[in-house]
Amino acid sequence: MANDAGEDDEIVLSELDDEALNLQMQDDLYDGLKEEIEEGVRILLERGWAPYDILTRVLVAGMQVVGDDFRDGILFVPEVLLAANAMKGGMAILRPLLAETGAPKMGKMVIGTVKGDIHDIGKNLVGMMMEGAGFEVIDLGINTEAESYIEALKREEADILGMSALLTTTMPYMKVVIDTMKEKGIREDYIVLVGGAPLNEEFGRAIGADAYCRDAAVAVETAKAFVSRKHNRMSAG
Ligand code: B1M
Numbered sequence: 001m002a003n004d005a006g007e008d009d010e011i012v013l014s015e016l017d018d019e020a021l022n023l024q025m026q027d028d029l030y031d032g033l034k035e036e037i038e039e040g041v042r043i044l045l046e047r048g049w050a051p052y053d054i055l056t057r058v059l060v061a062g063m064q065v066v067g068d069d070f071r072d073g074i075l076f077v078p079e080v081l082l083a084a085n086a087m088k089g090g091m092a093i094l095r096p097l098l099a100e101t102g103a104p105k106m107g108k109m110v111i112g113t114v115k116g117d118i119h120d121i122g123k124n125l126v127g128m129m130m131e132g133a134g135f136e137v138i139d140l141g142i143n144t145e146a147e148s149y150i151e152a153l154k155r156e157e158a159d160i161l162g163m164s165a166l167l168t169t170t171m172p173y174m175k176v177v178i179d180t181m182k183e184k185g186i187r188e189d190y191i192v193l194v195g196g197a198p199l200n201e202e203f204g205r206a207i208g209a210d211a212y213c214r215d216a217a218v219a220v221e222t223a224k225a226f227v228s229r230k231h232n233r234m235s236a237g
Helices: 018-030 034-046 051-071 077-099 121-132 146-156 173-183 201-207 216-236
Strands: 107-113 135-139 160-164 191-195 211-213
Touching (some): 018 051, 018 077, 034 077, 051 077, 051 121, 077 121, 107 146, 121 135, 121 160, 146 173, 160 216, 173 191, 173 201, 191 201, 211 216
Parallel strands (some): 107 160, 160 191, 191 211
16 A cells, blocks of 8 residues: 655655755754754755854744743743753854854953853854854853852953843843952953843943843944954053
8 A cells, every 4th residue: 555645754854945944943943853953054054054044044043932932831941951952963063163264363252151040052152153253252151150250351361251141030140240340440351241132231231231232243243343442442542
């Protein structure tokens, strides 16, 4: 008897056109299928997609759907962790490619997710994009205390502090870090950039950051603008 076509046929990613592959990868991300995501990323690279487009149009777009369903109680922590793990698999392939742009060295950034917060995908993305734009990035990871940020800023003679927070309960800790820098008299020695989904410009201003960055691309542009301003000031004075 003839097999019902398509019933249990496996989807072959390489046979899909770009649009179908993008949608399939977003489904695979949702299902936490790391190997499929890695394969899809490689296929898109072979087809000439820019690493940045794969990141934003496929992986970040897919993660948005995961986030919406997490918020709505359709997905739970274990599924979201799997999706995050699949996303990281894709990001690991893209990371060296984003860093390989040969951009001139722009400056040094210390970045970390604040104390109490373990979300690191956005922070990692910012780090990757900053590296791609020619910044050296010192990544302190998640759950970062004020003292660790400050110690790293001094040790690394960094230009920029980047802080990430994804929870409304952890974003106030950014102010703790900035206030500690003020107490130590070092606030003005560094450019402080903050980001994360629950933040906004007003919050950034209120806590005394130099700028709030909506996404990784904005973080890069903002960092470049502040660093060149700092260099101009130094050469004028
Ligand atoms: Co969490 N989580 N989570 N989570 N999680 C959110 C943030 C949430 C909005 C989900 C929801 O309800 N819709 C919600 C927060 C609600 C709130 O506070 N308003 C939430 C919650 C409640 C929780 C827990 C409390 C759940 C629980 O345990 N009951 C728990 C908290 C644990 C903790 O931190 N203490 C928790 C846990 C987790 C997982 C571990 C399962 C997992 C994290 C895995 C990981 O990161 N390794 C997870 C995930 C994945 C999410 C969502 C679904 C996705 C976040 C993400 O990676 N987005 C998220 C929902 C959402 O945001 N829509 C959610 C993709 C990433 C590319 O975007 O991080 O926004 P984003 O980064 C962007 C910009 O914000 C910006 O640039 C990035 C790239 O464009 N940016 C910066 C970020 N950091 C920057 C720093 C900068 C500049 C720009 O510095 C200069």
